[in-house]
Amino acid sequence: MLSPQIYELLFKALLDTLHMVAVSGALGTVIGLPIGVLLAVTGRGELLQNLVFNRIVGAIVNMTRSTPFIILVVAIIPFTRLIAGTSIGTTAAIVPLTVAAAPFIARIVENAIREVDRGLIEAAQAMGATPFQIVRKVLLPEALPAIVMGLTLSAVSLIGYSAMVGAVGGGGLGDLGIRYGYQRFLPEVMLAVVVVLIVLVQIVQSTGDWIAQRVNKRNLKR
Template sequence: MLSPEVYALLVKATLETLHMVAVSGALGTLAGLPLGVLLAVTGRGELLQNLAFNRVAGVVVNVTRSTPFIILVVAIIPFTRLVAGTSIGTAAAIVPLTVAAIPFIARIVEGAVREVDRGLIEAAQAMGATPFQIIVKVLLPEALPAIALGLTLAVVSLIGYSAMVGAVGGGGLGDLGIRYGYQRFLPEVMLAVVIVLVVLVQLVQSTGDRIARRVNKRNPTS
């Protein structure tokens, strides 16, 4: 049974985690979505072929994605201090979470856009549509269900990452679990943190699945 003090800390940590995930997810989507579209349409033989940009952007995305998150958090501490004014706390944790989310979301969007039937693109070109019109009216609408599922996966990953930043003073549920569950030998606190994280993941996954079904124009039940 949790004491009132620990229960209050659990509520506070949950709100901090939700704040970190919501802000980093929103910022990551704002940057990752257009980057993913650009990666998809600037490849060889694509609408806006630009191999130089595609290769450079691809390398940057791959390097960031291949860096373990906990190492990324430490490696960009100077940048975090520059942006947030500090390297600890919830505000600081949002910086590495966003940096990790951008390339992850970009690859998800790139894959979703590349899966769109090329026949639709060719039909739009035959009708005289510009590349921008094709992107906005063909590629994105057709890729929307896959993008919705991909963003759901990204948010679930961010929930896990937000727990990891607790190891370096990032606040949230991870910090609570480490300080109270591990360092103070309170297994009930650790169990409560795990349960809350599982519930959050389940809620996000079910919501994302529901949204993906609704935006899927090929789903007769949507």
């Protein structure tokens, strides 16, 4: 049975995790969404073909995505200190979480846009639409359900990453599980952390699925 103090710590850790995931997810989307769009429209034979730009940005995205998260956290500690003023705590953890999320989201957006029926693009071009208008009125609306599902997957991944960052003093549920469940030999605390993480992932996934369905229905009606 958990003590009232542990329940209080668990609630605070949950709030810290939600804060890290929400802020890093929002920042990752703000950064990753335009990068993903640019990667999609600058590829070979696309609206704004620019192979040099596409390959350089694509290589940077791939390098960031291929770096294991825990190594990324340690590798960018100087950058984290520059941005957050510290390398420990929930605020500092947002920096590596954002760096990890942005390229992941960029690839999701790129793939979603590439799946849009080219017939719609050609029809928009035939009506004299500019590339910007095609992106805003055709590509993004048509790719929106897939983008929402991708952002949901990103949020679930960030929840897992936020638990991992607890190993290096990032705070949140992962930090609570390590400090109390592992270091103080309290398996009931570790179990509680795992249960909360599972429930949180289920809520995020279900919410994302519901939003994607609603968006998809609107597209069908249109």
